[in-house]
Amino acid sequence: xxxxxxxxxxxxxxxxxxxxxxxxxxxxxxxxxxxxxxxxxxxxxxxxxxxxxxxxxxxxxxxxxxxxxxxxxxxxxxxxxxxxxxxxxxxxxxxxxxxxxxxxxxxxxxxxxxxxxxxxxxxxxxxxxxxxxxxxxxxxxxxxxxxxxxxxxxxxxxxxxxxxxxxxxxxxxxxxxxxxxxxxxxxxxxxxxxxxxxxxxxxxxxxxxxxxxxxxxxxxxxxxxxxxxxxxxxxxxxxxxxxxxxxxxxxxxxxxxxxxxxxxxxxxxxxxxxxxxxxxxxxxxxxxxxxxxxxxxxxxxxxxxxxxxxxxxxxxxxxxxx
Numbered sequence: 063x064x065x066x067x068x069x070x071x072x073x074x075x076x077x078x079x080x081x082x083x084x085x086x087x088x089x090x091x092x093x094x095x096x097x098x099x100x101x102x103x104x105x106x107x108x109x110x111x112x113x114x115x116x117x118x119x120x121x122x123x124x125x126x127x128x129x130x131x132x133x134x135x136x137x138x139x140x141x142x143x144x145x146x147x148x149x150x151x152x153x154x155x156x157x158x159x160x161x162x163x164x165x166x167x168x169x170x171x172x173x174x175x176x177x178x179x180x181x182x183x184x185x186x187x188x189x190x191x192x193x194x195x196x197x198x199x200x201x202x203x204x205x206x207x208x209x210x211x212x213x214x215x216x217x218x219x220x221x222x223x224x225x226x227x228x229x230x231x232x233x234x235x236x237x238x239x240x241x242x243x244x245x246x247x248x249x250x251x252x253x254x255x256x257x258x259x260x261x262x263x264x265x266x267x268x269x270x271x272x273x274x275x276x277x278x279x280x281x282x283x284x285x286x287x288x289x290x291x292x293x294x295x296x297x298x299x300x301x302x303x304x305x306x307x308x309x310x311x312x313x314x315x316x317x318x319x320x321x322x323x324x325x326x327x328x329x330x331x332x333x334x335x336x337x338x339x340x341x342x343x344x345x346x347x348x349x350x351x352x353x354x355x356x357x358x359x360x361x362x363x364x365x366x367x368x369x370x371x372x373x374x375x376x377x378x379x380x381x382x383x384x
Contacts, residue, residue: 076139076268080276082132086285087277089128094295096122100240101296101303106312110320111327126181126243127251133185134192134255138263142196150193157186160289168240179229180241182292187229188249192256200257200264207253214246238328321347338383345379 100113112118141150161182168177177183195203214231222232231244262268276282284291322343329339349355353371 076263077272079139079268079272079274080282081271081274082135082139083282083285084277085128086132086288087281087283089125089132090284090288090291090295092121092125092128093292094299096125097296098299098303101299105303105307107303107306110323114327115330126184126248129181130185130188130248130251131255131258133189134252134257135259136255137189137192137252138196138256138259139268141193142260142263145193145196150189154186154189156289157182157189160293161186163293172240175238175240177239177241178237179244180239181243182289183229184243184245184248185252187245188252191245191249192252195253195256196260200260203253203257203260207250207257209250210245210253211247211250214244318347321350341383342379345382346376349375349379 096113096118099108099118102108103110103113113122140146140153161180164177164180164182168175195206218232218234220234222228222230223235227233228237229244231246231248236242262271325343325346326336326339329342330336334342350372353375355372
């Protein structure tokens with residue numbers, strides 16, 4: 063029972079769009095298939111870098127964009143024309159709590175790939191930004207979104223390499239993370255979703271969208287409970303691949319190819335061009351083989367001066383590759 067001094071927030075006047083839930087469910091399936099490829103790579107069934115380069119890299123970006131676009135569209139359905147601050151803050155708090163849980167879990171399980179600003183962090187931060195554009199003209203929102211999407215392509219600076227600025231996405235040396243979805247360019251997708259929903263609202267298209275085929279119930283259920291599915295799916299997939307690795311272990315990889323792939327991946331993740339990374343990795347491979355350091359490096363053996371020698375040859379190869 064609610065005290066008489068408090069007034070319940072009005073429910074959204076917009077019709078429930080089942081097709082939107084289905085679209086979110088399809089995005090979850092796409093995300094799970096991508097993460098399964100990542101898990102296969104992690105356990106050695108796929109070559110290093112397979113899930114972060116080429117078609118799978120484009121696939122991952124399309125998935126992240128779709129989640130943020132749908133989040134923006136849903137934000138309008140829930141908070142326009144009247145902002146329901148209590149429900150917004152409740153939803154935001156749940157997303158932030160889930161994002162922090164992922165950060166803590168990855169810090170413990172895989173600190174080298176710590177997720178400090180992944181898709182959930184990005185949705186939470188971009189939703190706060192989106193509040194500023196709920197009532198803005200859609201064309202203005204689209205223009206701002208275009209700038210946000212384009213800016214990281216044309217401008218990056220070491221001034222944004224500071225840890226507390228990495229969430230912006232303008233750093234020249236990108237951090238290593240298993241899921242890095244910075245504000246720029248990704249919040250642009252959420253703003254595009256806001257603009258699309260505002261246009262649909264203004265032209266009376268929401269009722270027509272509500273009449274679209276909704277898809278199967280299980281798909282809509284997944285879309286309505288997307289956060290739960292997101293949190294649960296990866297532990298399940300990792301458990302499946304782990305069991306696979308016990309029953310049918312992957313073949314031992316070629317150490318030279320494994321080194322080149324991992325070196326290329328790490329080099330490009332720091333923002334270097336592919337051609338420069340190829341020269342650098344080939345150079346370091348030759349030097350490691352000359353000094354008999356490749357096998358100890360891959361096995362993790364501890365040598366008194368190994369780190370110093372590797373750093374020295376890395377600096378030499380970096381200078382040669384420029």
